[in-house]
Amino acid sequence: NSLLNFYCYLGELLTPVKTVLKSSFHLYYEGSVFEETCAVVPFRSETLHRCAYNRSDPLVLIIHGWTMNGLMEPWIFSLASALKVRLGRVNVLISDWRKLALQPYPIAAKNSRQVGRDVARLLKWLEVMKIFMAQLSMDDIHLIGYSLGAHVAGFAGSHFRGLRKVGRITGLDPAGPHFEGQPAFDRLSPDDAQFVDAIHTFTGSSIMPGVGIKQSVAHVDFYPNGGSFQPGCKMLDIYSNVFQYGLQGVPKTIKCAHERAVKLFTDSLINASQPIIGFRCRDDSTFNKGLCLDCKQMRCNMLGFDVRRERAGRSAKGLYLRTGPQAPYRVFHYQIKVLLKNLIEPVEASLSVSLNGTGGESPQLPIILGGLKSFTSLLVVSSDLGRLSSVRLVWKGELVWSSWMRRVRNIMINGSDQDVELISTEYCLRKTESIVLSVYRRYSVCVSCSEQRLKTLHIISVPAGQTHTLQDVSYFI
Numbered sequence: 041n042s043l044l045n046f047y048c049y050l051g052e053l054l055t056p057v058k059t060v061l062k063s064s065f066h067l068y069y070e071g072s073v074f075e076e077t078c079a080v081v082p083f084r085s086e087t088l089h090r091c092a093y094n095r096s097d098p099l100v101l102i103i104h105g106w107t108m109n110g111l112m113e114p115w116i117f118s119l120a121s122a123l124k125v126r127l128g129r130v131n132v133l134i135s136d137w138r139k140l141a142l143q144p145y146p147i148a149a150k151n152s153r154q155v156g157r158d159v160a161r162l163l164k165w166l167e168v169m170k171i172f173m174a175q176l177s178m179d180d181i182h183l184i185g186y187s188l189g190a191h192v193a194g195f196a197g198s199h200f201r202g203l204r205k206v207g208r209i210t211g212l213d214p215a216g217p218h219f220e221g222q223p224a225f226d227r228l229s230p231d232d233a234q235f236v237d238a239i240h241t242f243t244g245s246s247i248m249p250g251v252g253i254k255q256s257v258a259h260v261d262f263y264p265n266g267g268s269f270q271p272g273c274k275m276l277d278i279y280s281n282v283f284q285y286g287l288q289g290v291p292k293t294i295k296c297a298h299e300r301a302v303k304l305f306t307d308s309l310i311n312a313s314q315p316i317i318g319f320r321c322r323d324d325s326t327f328n329k330g331l332c333l334d335c336k337q338m339r340c341n342m343l344g345f346d347v348r349r350e351r352a353g354r355s356a357k358g359l360y361l362r363t364g365p366q367a368p369y370r371v372f373h374y375q376i377k378v379l380l381k382n383l384i385e386p387v388e389a390s391l392s393v394s395l396n397g398t399g400g401e402s403p404q405l406p407i408i409l410g411g412l413k414s415f416t417s418l419l420v421v422s423s424d425l426g427r428l429s430s431v432r433l434v435w436k437g438e439l440v441w442s443s444w445m446r447r448v449r450n451i452m453i454n455g456s457d458q459d460v461e462l463i464s465t466e467y468c469l470r471k472t473e474s475i476v477l478s479v480y481r482r483y484s485v486c487v488s489c490s491e492q493r494l495k496t497l498h499i500i501s502v503p504a505g506q507t508h509t510l511q512d513v514s515y516f517i
Contacts, residue, residue, distance in 0.1 A: 062140055063158035065101075067091040068120040068132040074112045077134060082165045093131055095169060098180040100127075101159065103135040105187025105215065106149075110142045115302045119184070122309035126345070135159060141188065149218040152188050156195025159183070163196065163206070179207035179234070186302055187251070190214035190238070194228030194257075209258075211238035213301035216253040228257045235259055235349045239304055240267035240358075242297035251298055259350050261358045262343045264316075264369075266324035270300040272365030304369055308344020311368040316343040317456065318359030319373070327360035330375025330418040333456045340456065362420045374419040375454040378409055381447050386412050392434040393419060395453065399426030404434055419453075428453060 066077035078091035088095070100123050102116055112134075120132045137158070140151035163181060183206060185193035190211030197206045211228050219227040230236050238258035244250020245268045254267065265271060273296035308316060320339045321332035334340070341348050341359055363369040376393060388410035395402045402421040409415045431453055 061158045061161060063135055063137040063155050065162055066134045066136060067093055068117070068124070068134055070121060070124045073117065074134070080133065080162075082162045085169060088169065094129070095166075097129045097131050098127070098182070099131045099133065099166070100182045100184060101133045101135060101163075101193075103155075103159070103183065103185040103189035103192050104137070105141065105185075105189045106145055107138055107141045110138050112136070112138075113299075115186075115299060115306075119302060119306050119309075122306045126309040126312070135189070135192070137192070146218065148188060149191075149215070152192045153195050155192045157199070159192060159196035160199035163200075167204075177207075178204055181206045182208045182210070183233070184210045184212065184305070185214070185228075186212040187298065188215045190257075191219055191228050194232040194236075197232030198225065206233040207235070209233040209236045210305065211236070211257060212305055213241045213252040213298050214238055214257055216243065216251055220253050220255060227253070230257075230259045237347050238262065239264065239301040239343065241265075241270055241300040241304070242294070243267045245269060251294060252301075256358060260341060260347060262318045262341075263324065263358050263360050264300070264304060264318075264343070264363050266327075266360065267358075268324075270297040270365075271363065273297040273300070303367065304363065305344045307367045307369050308342070308346060311370070312346065314368050314370045315346065316361065316363065316370050317341070317373075318343050318361040319456070320357050321360045322357055324360055328418050329416045330373070330377070330454065331416060332360065333373050333375055333454060335456055362418070364422055371420050371422050372424055373456060374421070375452075376407065376417050376419055377452040377454065378415045379449040379452075380411060380413055380415070381449050386410055389435065394432040394434070395419065395421065395425055395428055396430040396432065397425030397428045399424050401425070404432075428455070 061082060065080045065082070066074070067080055068077055079087060080091055080093060081087045087093075102119060104113065104116060107113075116134060120134065123130060123132050135155070137151075137155045140155055141148050143151065167178075178200070183193035183196060185191070190209075191214060193209045193211065197209050200206055209228065209232055214228050224231055228236065228238070236258040237260045238256075239262045240252050240254065241264055242250045242252045243254035243263075244252075248269070250268060252267070273293070304316065317335075317340050319327065319332040319334065320341075321327040326332060332339070338348070338350070341350070343359075343361065362371050362373060364371050374395065388408065390406070390408050392404035392406050394404045400423055402419075402423075402425060405419050405421070407417050407419075409417075431451070
């Protein structure tokens with residue numbers, strides 16, 4: 041039966057193609073520019089020999105998106121180079137569909153389905169060529185599509201079913217317009233490959249519409265910085281870019297956040313020792329409270345090339361994270377949690393927090409604490425602080441400290457791999473503007489305030505789930 045299916049499949053391939061492929065495919069060599077790549081022409085096996093295509097090596101196919109200038113963008117070659125350096129033995133093909141992409145966006149979006157068919161024809165041809173020469177595994181095929189190219193990859197993958205599914209598709213900020221809210225067969229979806237991952241970086245906000253799709257389109261969807269916009273990409277730049285470049289300045293601003301997905305994926309190849317971690321969470325608002333920094337039960341995953349393959353359901357939550365404004369993009373996430381004594385009215389205070397650990401000290405991180413029972417917030421630092429040893433609170437004015445801190449039951453700092461729990465028993469109440477809460481695993485530590493005549497602050501770390509009593513007052517973590 042399988043042999044019969046194979047011959048039917050072979051007959052399909054050998055049937056004359058009614059329409060000429062409008063896409064071309066080019067094998068990338070390390071350090072080459074587009075003009076130096078070698079064209080692999082489907083159904084012309086001599087081009088595989090001429091280009092030194094190694095049929096026993098895995099294949100990565102890079103698919104660009106919509107274009108306004110008809111040029112091959114530099115990111116394509118940066119990504120191709122990173123793939124070659126990281127993987128060594130790999131065939132990196134670049135899909136060129138600029139003739140169909142250099143159109144008004146609605147037309148280019150419609151053309152993406154035809155380009156997907158072109159890619160599928162290429163893959164089916166390569167599949168047959170490899171069957172005659174070597175053992176084939178569809179796991180060896182990885183399609184990486186950016187913007188409209190992500191949906192092209194999905195349409196290509198939809199031509200393969202069952203055990204013949206493409207191994208992996210990566211969508212880099214898949215395009216949103218004309219695809220948002222569409223059924224799975226009209227866009228990239230988890231059905232299109234054995235494993236599909238997506239990175240969403242410019243889905244937009246109420247202030248500025250985005251160009252990336254917001255809905256989940258993969259088995260694993262990452263939303264760096266909420267997926268709406270990216271650090272280092274300034275919306276105000278759109279005005280200066282328009283002033284300098286005219287209407288051509290608009291894409292320059294959009295490109296920064298939209299293309300960040302490509303740069304994050306490339307960073308995962310170049311800086312593999314500094315993995316970018318995403319955390320499964322309900323939404324970005326919840327993540328911004330630091331409530332999802334947990335890697336237990338596979339609730340976190342690595343963004344980019346080394347992502348752990350999952351078979352999550354369609355209703356699975358996305359993975360959220362923060363990044364820096366430039367490579368390497370990895371940052372470290374902590375949660376500050378303040379439990380307050382029972383209050384009648386909510387309290388609010390503006391403070392700065394800095395964390396100190398065995399690996400260094402963070403800069404001051406501004407936060408506004410408030411609430412009736414508790415407050416939580418996400419803290420982000422750019423370097424690895426190691427094991428936390430102290431927390432510095434900085435505030436302005438005696439009134440803030442005396443009116444707010446005396447209402448605190450305890451303070452906790454949680455990271456994705458460590459928890460530090462602090463209980464305050466006495467407080468400095470006079471003219472001091474900062475205090476260091478020192479922490480050791482199980483002991484209490486006394487820290488003097490800046491003026492010796494002031495009281496002492498006592499901090500003790502208590503294991504989670506235990507009760508510690510001081511001065512006839514019980515505190516439960």
